[in-house]
Amino acid sequence: MTFAERARESALRVMKERDNCATAVLLGVADAFGVGIPEPLVDSSGFLREGMFSGCCCGALSGAMMASGVLNGIRPHPLGAQLPKALHDAFRERFGATCCRAIRARRTLLQRIGRNACRDLTAETAAMTADFWAPVFEEAQRRAKRTPDIAKT
Numbered sequence: 001m002t003f004a005e006r007a008r009e010s011a012l013r014v015m016k017e018r019d020n021c022a023t024a025v026l027l028g029v030a031d032a033f034g035v036g037i038p039e040p041l042v043d044s045s046g047f048l049r050e051g052m053f054s055g056c057c058c059g060a061l062s063g064a065m066m067a068s069g070v071l072n073g074i075r076p077h078p079l080g081a082q083l084p085k086a087l088h089d090a091f092r093e094r095f096g097a098t099c100c101r102a103i104r105a106r107r108t109l110l111q112r113i114g115r116n117a118c119r120d121l122t123a124e125t126a127a128m129t130a131d132f133w134a135p136v137f138e139e140a141q142r143r144a145k146r147t148p149d150i151a152k153t
Contacts, residue, residue, distance in 0.1 A: 022046070023046060029130055060118075094128065
């Protein structure tokens with residue numbers, strides 16, 4: 001299973017349990033890469049759902065930024081300070097907007113019933129974020145396999 005597939009599955013599970021897009025992306029991406037998230041940070045993501053309860057910046061995008069900040073603290077991303085802009089732009093290209101209110105306004109009447117459209121967007125955002133990070137963690141795995149264990153020699 002790829003990092004993106006793991007992130008998608010995990011985010012869907014969290015979204016069903018907690019009904020919070022930001023938390024679902026944060027925990028879904030972290031789970032895909034085997035990273036623990038301190039509970040106070042998880043709790044803070046609760047304020048970001050549904051565009052910070054104002055319809056502004058999509059909570060899934062906010063969760064992607066939080067997850068990326070955590071991962072960047074473990075393994076710096078080659079895009080460095082340009083990563084947030086790259087994630088933002090990829091999200092806007094994929095979903096047509098970054099504002100929760102604008103994304104919801106584009107949905108059909110059927111998509112507005114229930115939370116299925118939000119669940120799908122959340123899962124896709126987690127997968128997209130994992131795709132940004134997969135090469136960084138895959139390279140770290142390759143390096144770890146090439147490094148001999150000194151204790152065994």
